[in-house]
Amino acid sequence: MNTVASAIxxxxxGPVSPPCRINTLIPDDRLERKLGxxxxxxxxxxxxxxxxxxxxxLRHAALGAPARSGICHSWTADGRCVSLLKVxxxxxxxxxxxxxxxxxxxxxxxxxxxxEELVSLTWEFYRRNYIEGLFLSSAIWSTPDxxxxxxxxxxxxxxYGHGFGGYIHLKVIPGASLEWIxxxxxxxxxxxxxIELPSERSLGMLCPQKSRAAxxxxxxRIRDTLVEFAEDRGKGFRHVPRFAPAGxxxxxxxxxxxxxxxxxxxxxDALYRKVGLRRVFYSAYVPVGDDRRIPVLAPPEKLREHRxxxxxxxxxxxxxxxxxxxPNEGEKLDARFDPKTAWALKHPEYFPVDxxxxxxxxxxxxxxxxxxxxxRILQARHFGSIDAAALRRMGVVWRRARYFVQCGDYRPPRxxxxxxxxxxxxxxxxxxxxxxxxxxxx
Amino acid sequence: MNPDPKPAVYDGTFAGWCAACGCLLAKAxxxxxxxRVGSDGDGEDLFExxxxxxxxxxxxxxxxxFTLLEPAGGRKLVxxxxxxxxxxxxxxxxxxxxxxxxxVALGQRGRRWHSRPDMRxxxxxxxxxxxxxxxxxxxxxxxELRDGTLYARYAPSHDVTPxxxxxxxxxxxxxxxAIHDEVRHYGVxxxxxxxxxxxxxxxxxxxxxxxxxxxxxxxxxxxFRELEIPERRNLRLQRHFLPERFxxxxxxxx
Ligand code: SF4
Numbered sequence: 001m002n003t004v005a006s007a008i009x010x011x012x013x014g015p016v017s018p019p020c021r022i023n024t025l026i027p028d029d030r031l032e033r034k035l036g037x038x039x040x041x042x043x044x045x046x047x048x049x050x051x052x053x054x055x056x057x058l059r060h061a062a063l064g065a066p067a068r069s070g071i072c073h074s075w076t077a078d079g080r081c082v083s084l085l086k087v088x089x090x091x092x093x094x095x096x097x098x099x100x101x102x103x104x105x106x107x108x109x110x111x112x113x114x115x116e117e118l119v120s121l122t123w124e125f126y127r128r129n130y131i132e133g134l135f136l137s138s139a140i141w142s143t144p145d146x147x148x149x150x151x152x153x154x155x156x157x158x159x160y161g162h163g164f165g166g167y168i169h170l171k172v173i174p175g176a177s178l179e180w181i182x183x184x185x186x187x188x189x190x191x192x193x194x195i196e197l198p199s200e201r202s203l204g205m206l207c208p209q210k211s212r213a214a215x216x217x218x219x220x221r222i223r224d225t226l227v228e229f230a231e232d233r234g235k236g237f238r239h240v241p242r243f244a245p246a247g248x249x250x251x252x253x254x255x256x257x258x259x260x261x262x263x264x265x266x267x268x269d270a271l272y273r274k275v276g277l278r279r280v281f282y283s284a285y286v287p288v289g290d291d292r293r294i295p296v297l298a299p300p301e302k303l304r305e306h307r308x309x310x311x312x313x314x315x316x317x318x319x320x321x322x323x324x325x326x327p328n329e330g331e332k333l334d335a336r337f338d339p340k341t342a343w344a345l346k347h348p349e350y351f352p353v354d355x356x357x358x359x360x361x362x363x364x365x366x367x368x369x370x371x372x373x374x375x376r377i378l379q380a381r382h383f384g385s386i387d388a389a390a391l392r393r394m395g396v397v398w399r400r401a402r403y404f405v406q407c408g409d410y411r412p413p414r415x416x417x418x419x420x421x422x423x424x425x426x427x428x429x430x431x432x433x434x435x436x437x438x439x440x441x442x
Numbered sequence: 443m444n445p446d447p448k449p450a451v452y453d454g455t456f457a458g459w460c461a462a463c464g465c466l467l468a469k470a471x472x473x474x475x476x477x478r479v480g481s482d483g484d485g486e487d488l489f490e491x492x493x494x495x496x497x498x499x500x501x502x503x504x505x506x507x508f509t510l511l512e513p514a515g516g517r518k519l520v521x522x523x524x525x526x527x528x529x530x531x532x533x534x535x536x537x538x539x540x541x542x543x544x545x546v547a548l549g550q551r552g553r554r555w556h557s558r559p560d561m562r563x564x565x566x567x568x569x570x571x572x573x574x575x576x577x578x579x580x581x582x583x584x585x586e587l588r589d590g591t592l593y594a595r596y597a598p599s600h601d602v603t604p605x606x607x608x609x610x611x612x613x614x615x616x617x618x619x620a621i622h623d624e625v626r627h628y629g630v631x632x633x634x635x636x637x638x639x640x641x642x643x644x645x646x647x648x649x650x651x652x653x654x655x656x657x658x659x660x661x662x663x664x665x666f667r668e669l670e671i672p673e674r675r676n677l678r679l680q681r682h683f684l685p686e687r688f689x690x691x692x693x694x695x696x
Contacts, residue, residue, distance in 0.1 A: 026654045032664045040668040065612045071580040072683070074694055077670045079679025083580070085665070124658050127592060127617065128584045129610075130694075286673050302674065379554035390557045 022162050024120035035121065037111040041091040041102050042137055044283060045171075045194075045251060049083070061165020064126055064133070066189060071132055084135040084169060085125055089113050089151055093139030097196075097207040099256045099285060102139045112141060118154050119162070126166050133167030133189070134158070144175035152180055155187040167246075172222075174214040181218050182243075185225060190246035190278075193219050195271070198264045202257035216275075222248050223276045247278035254308065255301045256285035260330040265311055269322040272315065282308045307333040314339055317371055318364045336425040341367040344404060345417045345424075355386050355407035367424075368401030400424060450474035450535075456527045456604075457504060459535060460520075463542055464507025473543065477535030514545035515553065522553065525571040526564055528601045537564045574598050575605040581688040582606065584619060585659075586652045587644060591631075592619040595643075597687045601626055607637065659693040666694040 025031070049070055072081040090112035091102045101108060122134045136154060140147050151170055158164040170188040172181055185191055193215055197203045200212045225243055232240045250271060252264060268280040284305040311333060314320040318340070325339045334342045344351065344367050353362050355377055363374045376394045380386055387408035392398050403412050403420055452462040459477075466474065511519055523538050531537070540560045544552035555561045584592035592614070598606075603623050607630045610619060615634070622629035622643050629640030644650040689695050 024654075027657045027661050032657075032661050035661050036664045036668045039665045043669050043671060062616055063614060067579070067609075069576075071576070073580045074666065074692065075680045075683040076666070077677055077680055078672075078674035079676040079683070080669070080671075080674075081683070082666065082669060086669070087665075121661060124654075125662060127586070127614065128658065128662070129580075129582050129594070130662050286671055376554075376556055379551065380556045382551060383555045383557060386557065393562065394556055 022123060024124050025116060027121070031117055031121075034111040034113065034117070035087065037109050038087040038089075038091060038113060041088045041108075041139070042086045042135075044101070044286065045086060045135070045137060049190075049249075049279065060163070062163030063123065064164050064166030066165070066167045067132065073129065073131055083132045084167065085122055085131045085133070086135040087113070087118070087137075089118070089136060089138035089147070089154065090141040091139045092141045094142070095140050095207070095209045097210070099206055099253055113154075115150070115154050115157055119157050122158060122166075123162065123164065126164070131166075133169070135169040135171075137171035138173065140173060140175075144173045145177050145180060148173045148176035148180040148184065152184050152187065155184070159187045169246075172218050174210050174218070176218065178218070178221050181221060182225060185222065185244040186241060188244055190249060191222055191244045192249045192251070193222075194251045195219075195267070196251070196253055197257055198252060198259040198267050199257070202259065206256065219248065219250070219271075219275050219277075226276065247276070249277055249279040249281065251281040251283055253285050254282050254305055258330075260327065261304070261308060261311070261333045262326040262329055262331065264308060265315070265322050265326045268312055269315055280312060282312070303335055304332055307335065307339060311339040319361055320365075336421070338367070340365070341400060341424055345421050348415070348417060351404045352406040352412050353404060355391065355405050356381060366401055366404045368397035368399070368404070449476050449478055451478050451480045452535075454479035456524055459527065459538065460507045460523075461503035463539060464503040464505075464510065466539075467510050467542070467546070468503070468506055473536075473539055477539075510546065511542065513549070514542070515550045518550070519545050519553070522564070522568050524604070525568040528604065529567040529571050530601055531567055534567070537567070540564070571600045571602060571605075574600045575602040575609075577685075577688070578602055578606045579609050581684070581692065582610075582621065583691050583693060585647070586655050587650050588652055590618060592617055593622070593644065593650075594620070594691075595622045595624050596691055597625045598623065599687065603628070603630060607632065611637075659696075663694055663696065 027035075070083060072083050074082040076082060088102070090110075091108070092110040092112060093100070093102045093104050096103045096105050100106075118134075118136070122131070125131045126133065134155070136151050138147050138151055151173075155168050155170055158168065167190075168188045169190045169192065170184045172184065172191055172193040174193065181191070195215055196207060196210070203210060203212060203215075222244065226247065229240055229243045252267070254264065264282070271277045271280055282305050284301045311325050314325055315322060320340075320343070325333075325343055327333055333339055336342075337345070344365070350362075350365065353366050355363070360374060360378060363369055363377060364371070369377075373394055373396050377386060377391075380390065380394070385408055388398075388402075388410040391401065391405070391407065403415050403424075406412060450462055450466065452458040508520070515522075519541070523541060526534050526538050526541065537560060541553060541564050544555065544558075544561060548555075553561055553564070556565065578596060578598050582594045582596055584594045587593050601623070603621055603626075607621055610621070611632055614632075618631075618633050620629055620631040620640055620643075622640065629643060631638045631640050684692070684695070
């Protein structure tokens with residue numbers, strides 16, 4: 001049978017190996033309570049992504065293979081995807097960051113996992129298909145190095161001790177030595193360091209024990225190591241060890257300090273371009289205490305967070321520059337429209353875009369057209385002219401796109417930016433829908 | 443000149459359909475009037491050279507089919523055909539044959555002809571099946587039985603078990619596990635080396651589980667409960683992502 005056939009009708013041969021079991025703990029009430037405490041402490045970390053790893057990375061694993069596009073295993077009552085066992089190793093922190101529920105001055109129950117406990121939970125949750133893997137972070141319960149070492153030991157036990165091939169995301173502890181960071185990268189699929197706040201001034205005010213250098217230095221070191229490994233692979237070296245194949249990411253708290261979205265977007269842009277980050281996550285600040293260093297204790301700015309994700313998407317996939325979409329200094333993104341529509345309303349001279357003639361770059365700038373729509377349009381153009389009905393059938397958001405495109409005999413109505421702004425703002429989404437897809441990058 | 447179109451008969455399996463299609467292509471037959479599942483009758487004699495219809499390893503028509511398809515889209519095309527087949531749509535065989543014809547005539551780009559109604563419908567079915575398979579890969583829940591087997595039940599909207607089983611074979615190659623489709627009343631078992639069709643399923647679940655199973659489920663529930671940020675509660679969004687047909691199998695929603 002040829003290769004195509006065997007791919008669809010796999011026939012396995014060879015000796016039957018005994019089912020792979022490891023000696024896992026049988027959890028008791030105490031472990032259940034501990035898990036509750038350490039999951040609650042980790043819940044403000046929004047990243048739960050498990051994508052970006054090649055399936056062949058750990059071909060001989062006893063259990064687990066990462067899915068290239070990531071898989072969500074459940075959704076919480078607040079609509080966030082759950083794909084990883086996201087916990088802290090410990091929440092007994094010696095630091096005192098104002099916005100954090102685990103700061104040493106907060107009155108919360110404290111707990112710390114033992115290595116075997118976390119290994120058992122990860123292994124058994126994975127077998128039951130609850131999770132894609134482990135996302136391990138920790139409060140700094142001793143020195144940054146000792147904390148990082150304990151985290152690396154959990155990951156090493158899973159990988160080397162038991163042959164676990166599932167996804168592992170390790171959070172790098174600011175201030176940990178480079179030796180531990182490199183060791184972490186050898187066993188983790190992704191590393192991340194939370195940049196936390198958009199400016200050094202805010203960092204100094206709310207996290208006095210953390211410094212910009214303690215965050216940026218390991219980020220740059222991870223970038224350099226990733227580049228070195230990629231170069232070695234490019235030179236054809238066969239046994240280049242894996243190092244954080246899903247790259248590195250970070251998280252920013254939004255709304256705890258007065259910076260505008262311009263500062264946040266410029267920072268994200270620099271992190272993508274200069275530090276090579278795969279993702280920047282935005283987390284609307286949720287008040288977790290009454291620390292007087294936090295200036296405003298308003299409800300979480302979910303809409304603002306959503307607009308930042310949309311702008312972030314435009315930077316990464318739509319060819320926009322930060323200058324084109326960032327608001328004026330100190331301002332937030334326009335809450336009434338998505339950032340692409342906001343840009344289009346300021347640039348009427350750019351439209352209409354001809355769906356049958358214009359290139360990909362121009363099509364991507366049309367409000368209501370996503371990357372997938374554009375790909376379909378470009379493919380369909382091989383077979384003939386596209387009309388308005390065909391666009392709608394391809395899933396284009398016609399309600400918005402109809403003002404900005406022309407195709408076949410369709411010409412868009414003339415519009416004035418202010419009139420169109422009020423019309424498009426009125427046809428906005430319901431607040432409940434705003435988060436659709438937000439945390440579900442696959 | 444092409445012979446007159448006739449109804450086509452195949453054995454009801456995907457392999458059988460591929461073999462039948464290979465036979466039609468080899469004979470340059472016209473598109474069949476309709477497709478029917480059976481082993482004899484008034485249709486095109488598709489299996490004249492085949493000893494055991496539908497057994498892919500022995501079937502020369504099947505190999506012929508794959509050889510013809512290799513330049514027209516190869517593996518990707520066969521995967522798409524399988525998705526349309528698993529959609530269980532009443533017109534699936536006709537659509538699949540049209541996909542093959544378009545691909546053979548136009549190569550890989552043929553199936554991207556989104557303005558053609560049949561290709562668009564095929565694309566829509568493929569998307570639906572892939573979505574259901576992807577969702578099932580995340581929402582299937584295994585429980586550990588006393589003999590060490592991991593056992594999962596579910597009720598997918600399409601017959602996605604063949605796609606889902608391949609995923610878990612890669613993921614849990616050295617475990618013994620079984621997946622049971624409660625809508626179509628069949629299941630597959632992976633024994634650590636090969637797939638088998640399931641011959642029976644546990645009747646009394648409570649009796650069949652290991653001692654540690656309920657403890658791990660309790661831990662999972664404790665974890666899940668604590669993940670919610672009450673200030674961001676949005677049950678509508680949760681319902682949107684967790685369709686009703688999966689909810690009764692999820693221990694975290696107990
Ligand atoms: S170091 Fe981390 S865990 Fe500790 S208070 Fe600061 S943010 Fe919280």
